[in-house]
Amino acid sequence: MVTADAAHTQHANCAWLRRRNAHYIAVVKASHPGLPGRLKRLPWTDVRLDHYDKATRHHRIEIRRLKTAAFRHLDCPDARQALRVVR
Structure with a gap:
């Protein structure tokens, strides 16, 4: 398992x-042409919330939400899932 920024x-x-039969998790930002837009168009409102966390850290309230969506093709080699983290 490889994680990449x-x-x-x-x-x-x-x-x-x-x-090389490795699995990967890759961060997507606006610097990757077209991919952020395709990810935004996934039906996130229909995807159930996988994880919710609310805690006080560093003198502030932090809320994190995680959703996972499956898809067939997203122009990323063998990618089959997208994770959406909202903080």
Whole structure:
């Protein structure tokens, strides 16, 4: 399992990992052409909430929500799920 920040979320990097039978989690930001828009268009309102956490940390209230959506194709090698984290 490999995790990558947005700088490494490139098609070639993901394909290289998959050729080596590795699984990956990659952060997507606006620097990746087209991918953030495709992720936004997933039906997030229909996806159930997987995790909710509310805690006081660093003198403030922090709320985190996690949703997981499955899909067929998103132009990322062998990607089949998207995770949405809202903080």
